Amino acid sequence: MKPAVVSPCVNVCQMDAASGWCRGCARSIDEIAGWGGAPADRQRHILDQLPERRVEMHRHGLWLGPWPHSEDQDR
Secondary structure: OOOOOOOOOOOOOOEOOOOOEEOOOOOEHHHHHHHHHOOHHHHHHHHHHHHHHHHHHHHOOOOOOOOOOHHHHHO
16 A cells, blocks of 8 residues: 655645746645545646646746755655
8 A cells, every 4th residue: 555645735825826836835726725635646646747847936936835845755
């Protein structure tokens, strides 16, 4: 059995209106709202998309989360 998927939330909750992503974790509001009830496969799919989103947000000066995000390396 695979371990539970840890939320990427870093308690920096500020949505970017242009991208629709949180400036702290890079998830969309729907991804954040549905996280707790989402199957682990869906959570992992979301996590897989976050590094690219973070790079994009960082490139535009929008990223407020930690850099690099150590939990990405632990998966």
